[in-house]
Amino acid sequence: xxxxxxxxxxxxxxxxxxxxxxxxxxxxxxxxxxxxxxxxxxxxxxxxxxxxxxxxxxxxxxxxxxxxxxxxxxxxxxxxxxxxxxxxxxxxxxxxxxxxxxxxxxxxxxxxxxxxxxxxxxxxxxxxxxxxxxxxxxxxxxxxxxxxxxxxxxxxxxxxxxxxxxxxxxxxxxxxxxxxxxxxxxxxxxxxxxxxxxxxxxxxxxxxxxxxxxxxxxxxxxxxxxxxxxxxxxxxxxxxxxxxxxxxxxxxxxxxxxxxxxxxxxxxx
Amino acid sequence: xxxxxxxxxxxxxxxxxxxxxxxxxxxxxxxxxxxxxxxxxxxxxxxxxxxxxxxxxxxxxxxxxxxxxxxxxxxxxxxxxxxxxxxxxxxxxxxxxxxxxxxxxxxxxxxxxxxxxxxxxxxxxxxxxxxxxxxxxxxxxxxxxxxxxxxxxxxxxxxxxxxxxxxxxxxxxxxxxxxxxxxxxxxxxxxxxxxxxxxxxxxxxxxxxxxxxxxxxxxxxxxxxxxxxxxxxxxxxxxxxxxxxxxxxxxxxxxxxxxxxxxxxxxxxxxxxxxxxxxxx
Amino acid sequence: xxxxxxxxxxxxxxxxxxxxxxxxxxxxxxxxxxxxxxxxxxxxxxxxxxxxxxxxxxxxxxxxxxxxxxxxxxxxxxxxxxxxxxxxxxxxxxxxxxxxxxxxxxxxxxxxxxxxxxxxxxxxxxxxxxxxxxxxxxxxxxxxxxxxxxxxxxxxxxxxxxxxxxxxxxxxxxxxxxxxxxxxxxxxxxxxxxxxxxxxxxxxxxxxxxxxxxxxxxxxxxxxxxxxxxxxxxxxxxxxxxxxxxxxxxxx
Numbered sequence: 129x130x131x132x133x134x135x136x137x138x139x140x141x142x143x144x145x146x147x148x149x150x151x152x153x154x155x156x157x158x159x160x161x162x163x164x165x166x167x168x169x170x171x172x173x174x175x176x177x178x179x180x181x182x183x184x185x186x187x188x189x190x191x192x193x194x195x196x197x198x199x200x201x202x203x204x205x206x207x208x209x210x211x212x213x214x215x216x217x218x219x220x221x222x223x224x225x226x227x228x229x230x231x232x233x234x235x236x237x238x239x240x241x242x243x244x245x246x247x248x249x250x251x252x253x254x255x256x257x258x259x260x261x262x263x264x265x266x267x268x269x270x271x272x273x274x275x276x277x278x279x280x281x282x283x284x285x286x287x288x289x290x291x292x293x294x295x296x297x298x299x300x301x302x303x304x305x306x307x308x309x310x311x312x313x314x315x316x317x318x319x320x321x322x323x324x325x326x327x328x329x330x331x332x333x334x335x336x337x338x339x340x341x342x343x344x345x346x347x348x349x350x351x352x353x354x355x356x357x358x359x360x361x362x363x364x365x366x367x368x369x370x371x372x373x374x375x376x377x378x379x380x381x382x383x384x385x386x387x388x389x390x391x392x393x394x395x396x397x
Numbered sequence: 398x399x400x401x402x403x404x405x406x407x408x409x410x411x412x413x414x415x416x417x418x419x420x421x422x423x424x425x426x427x428x429x430x431x432x433x434x435x436x437x438x439x440x441x442x443x444x445x446x447x448x449x450x451x452x453x454x455x456x457x458x459x460x461x462x463x464x465x466x467x468x469x470x471x472x473x474x475x476x477x478x479x480x481x482x483x484x485x486x487x488x489x490x491x492x493x494x495x496x497x498x499x500x501x502x503x504x505x506x507x508x509x510x511x512x513x514x515x516x517x518x519x520x521x522x523x524x525x526x527x528x529x530x531x532x533x534x535x536x537x538x539x540x541x542x543x544x545x546x547x548x549x550x551x552x553x554x555x556x557x558x559x560x561x562x563x564x565x566x567x568x569x570x571x572x573x574x575x576x577x578x579x580x581x582x583x584x585x586x587x588x589x590x591x592x593x594x595x596x597x598x599x600x601x602x603x604x605x606x607x608x609x610x611x612x613x614x615x616x617x618x619x620x621x622x623x624x625x626x627x628x629x630x631x632x633x634x635x636x637x638x639x640x641x642x643x644x645x646x647x648x649x650x651x652x653x654x655x656x657x658x659x660x661x662x663x664x665x666x667x668x669x670x671x672x673x674x675x676x677x678x
Numbered sequence: 679x680x681x682x683x684x685x686x687x688x689x690x691x692x693x694x695x696x697x698x699x700x701x702x703x704x705x706x707x708x709x710x711x712x713x714x715x716x717x718x719x720x721x722x723x724x725x726x727x728x729x730x731x732x733x734x735x736x737x738x739x740x741x742x743x744x745x746x747x748x749x750x751x752x753x754x755x756x757x758x759x760x761x762x763x764x765x766x767x768x769x770x771x772x773x774x775x776x777x778x779x780x781x782x783x784x785x786x787x788x789x790x791x792x793x794x795x796x797x798x799x800x801x802x803x804x805x806x807x808x809x810x811x812x813x814x815x816x817x818x819x820x821x822x823x824x825x826x827x828x829x830x831x832x833x834x835x836x837x838x839x840x841x842x843x844x845x846x847x848x849x850x851x852x853x854x855x856x857x858x859x860x861x862x863x864x865x866x867x868x869x870x871x872x873x874x875x876x877x878x879x880x881x882x883x884x885x886x887x888x889x890x891x892x893x894x895x896x897x898x899x900x901x902x903x904x905x906x907x908x909x910x911x912x913x914x915x916x917x918x919x920x921x922x923x924x925x926x927x928x929x930x
Contacts (some may be wrong), residue, residue, distance in 0.1 A: 147415050157574055157575070157576045158544055158545060158546075158574045158577065159544070167844070170848060172844050172847065172848070188617070191848060191852065191854060192847040192848065193851060193852045196847075196848060196849060196850040197850075200848070201802045201848045203841070203844070203845045203848070205841075207870060207873060207874050207877065208838075208841050208842045208845045208870055208874065209842070209845040209846060209849070209870060210869070210870060210873075211865065211866050211867075211868075211869030211870055216582055221849055221851075221866070222849040222850055225849060225850030225852075226850050253456060255873070258437055258438055259437065260437050269849060270848075270849070273849065273850065280869055282908075284573060286437075286488075286568075286571050286572070287437075287600075288436040288437045288600060288639060288641050289641045290434065290436060291437065311666070314574050314575050316575070317644065354575070354576040355575060355576075356575055356579075359603050359643070359644045359645070359666070360644050360648065362645075362666060363645060363648070363666060363669055363670065363673075366666065366670050367670060367673055367674070376644050376647050376648050376651075379648050380648055380651045380652060383648075383652050383673070384652070387677070388674075390677075446884075451884055451888070455884060455887060475892075476887050476888065476892060477887075477890040477891075477892055477893035477894075480887075480888045480890055484888065485888050487881065487884065487885060489881060491834070491878075492878050492881035492885060493882070493885040494882075495823070495827065495882075495885075495886065495889075496827035496830040496831045496834070496882070497806075497809075497822075497823050497826040497827040497830070498806070498826075499804075501808055502900075502901060503806075506900035507889055508889035509898070509900075510892050510897055510898055510899055510900060511819075511889060511890035511891055511893045511897060512890045512893055513893070513895045513896045513897055514898055515898060516898060516899070516900065516902065519898065521901075523900075535809070541830060541833075541834065552885075555889060556888075556889075559889070559890070589697075601731045610749065612773065625824060639855055642718050
């Protein structure tokens with residue numbers, strides 16, 4: 129599949145990708161084509177050559193609205209979508225568009241709001257909420273549509289520690305339900321902690337694709353794409369730990385095991 | 398010399414009950430690099446705006462106490478007077494572009510034209526600012542055609558050209574990709590090296606620890622701590638304030654690897670390496 | 679977003695203010711001059727200026743549109759002008775009259791002349807040069823800012839509008855279809871568009887303030903004041919022509 133906004137200037141070049149149930153992070157520097165790829169998956173754009181199939185449906189043959197049963201996309205800036213006067217109405221907008229009746233739509237919305245921890249704010253005006261909470265409203269409004277595929281565009285931007293923790297929980301619970309979570313993200317530490325698979329885009333092509341651990345072991349290739357490894361991975365590397373460490377917990381366990389080993393070695397000597 | 402003196406600063410936004418800034422008092426030495434940390438709505442942005450006088454001159458509401466920047470009392474001065482002493486860079490690079498200029502060069506001139514800087518000096522200052530921010534290759538580009546990181550560097554250059562002694566940055570990289578953030582952080586570091594006083598609100602604690610001389614921890618408008626990064630980040634009660642220490646501090650704490658001869662845990666990559674190697678031996 | 683064509687020509691090197699004078703004269707002279715010939719002479723002059731500036735082809739799309747509108751005026755006036763008396767010929771029972779035709783042609787020359795005069799300004803003057811020239815003449819810098827920012831802010835707003843449309847389509851909102859569907863799709867777009875432009879405007883206002891936008895002292899300019907040759911001569915000349923035409927009108 130290729131895509132160009134203007135003829136002859138391909139943004140995405142001969143891409144072939146398959147997504148399965150594994151939670152997947154899409155990384156790459158600005159202009160690498162991540163947002164374009166996501167828009168194509170969502171049907172907002174159509175491939176110039178080649179095809180995209182979502183659950184067997186060719187995105188060229190359906191409208192965006194029809195595809196929205198299968199693919200949900202949470203935009204970066206929640207202010208780009210919020211327009212209702214209450215949080216509940218805002219979240220019900222999607223289910224109602226999917227032709228659920230009011231009662232069912234309300235039920236889906238309440239469930240979604242519970243999942244993001246806003247069940248006590250049903251009647252609040254979304255514009256009175258802080259940016260973190262608005263983001264949660266926008267996530268809930270997509271969750272309520274109960275799609276099998278959920279795409280998040282930079283979910284951690286402008287989020288503080290608590291906000292990130294909450295988003296982490298939501299992603300984990302979606303994974304547990306067997307849904308495909310696909311995320312564009314710049315926060316490498318967040319990638320390492322939450323995603324099984326990582327796809328690195330560089331200048332419209334796939335530079336790396338594999339398990340997150342494997343991807344982060346290719347330090348040189350990542351540098352070419354102007355990307356860093358997670359902080360903890362850098363620390364482990366500086367200390368000469370031979371394997372690719374992805375989280376603080378792994379690091380601590382490795383260090384503890386290592387020092388035990390050293391102690392036993394010392395006793396044997 | 399004290400460049401910033403804040404005394405008993407209190408501020409309440411119009412139509413609200415709670416204080417956004419509550420009895421803040423602190424002082425900053427000339428040339429220091431200060432990181433402001435705290436969760437969303439802790440008062441970081443409000444404090445930044447109080448340092449440049451947008452609070453109380455743009456945002457009205459209840460105001461008490463004093464803020465003195467480079468000898469000028471902010472509450473009693475005009476914003477354009479204050480902006481000769483202290484400059485501010487906001488989060489969103491797009492909304493800082495004036496939209497009335499066709500090139501980066503002209504964009505940086507905007508503030509200087511308003512302040513009535515003579516033409517010859519204006520050109521000197523713009524060239525210097527462009528050089529410092531490594532923006533010379535982009536000087537004839539259209540502002541809106543730049544990448545996020547370049548646009549933010551242009552915003553910083555526009556402020557630097559006004560020759561303030563202090564620069565305030567309110568989460569300058571929160572909307573940028575890693576490469577863009579790195580460009581901006583490097584630029585800020587070079588300003589700090591030139592002797593400028595830098596105040597930066599930031600979520601990325603690893604970056605705060607790497608660059609800041611001291612960290613100011615805010616919670617619900619109050620000053621909780623104001624000290625060296627390793628001291629602030631070694632606190633046991635950080636989660637109460639909704640922030641997490643840098644991952645380096647976190648792992649060193651778990652492994653009980655302290656900075657040599659100090660009761661604190663390392664907050665930077667280099668310090669963490671040292672402490673962990675020492676622990677091994 | 680600007681129609682300016684960067685060229686070196688006699689017309690390009692004329693002071694933007696003088697071009698404004700020219701527009702004034704181009705509107706006034708053909709209308710008050712008591713002669714049909716003034717209309718085509720003025721038009722000929724404007725077209726020649728466009729040709730000298732080598733931008734005539736850029737004015738063609740605008741002129742083409744105007745010509746289409748004016749053609750209908752000619753047809754209607756030739757058939758139905760109240761003063762119609764001398765018929766050229768008849769199509770069936772409908773007569774085509776000379777009086778209406780010449781009257782309409784006069785209107786066409788004058789209207790086209792105005793369009794050409796504006797085209798001269800727009801195609802041969804950088805918008806920023808025009809605004810700067812006006813600010814130097816004493817226009818408020820605030821109004822100057824609004825005039826020059828509009829050209830760049832509008833494309834930004836269009837881009838935001840695109841994102842918002844995508845966000846609502848992603849939630850299953852149909853935007854394609856009959857009128858009712860489109861009207862229904864309007865409100866979910868309107869709210870976020872208004873809000874985001876308000877937010878952006880507020881943020882931009884802050885950013886402008888800290889860059890001395892409200893400073894009360896004397897302003898300076900990055901660009902050296904361009905000295906234009908013969909500006910005064912041309913401007914007084916244009917004023918002179920207008921005065922002569924007015925006198926001519928009164929006397930005749």
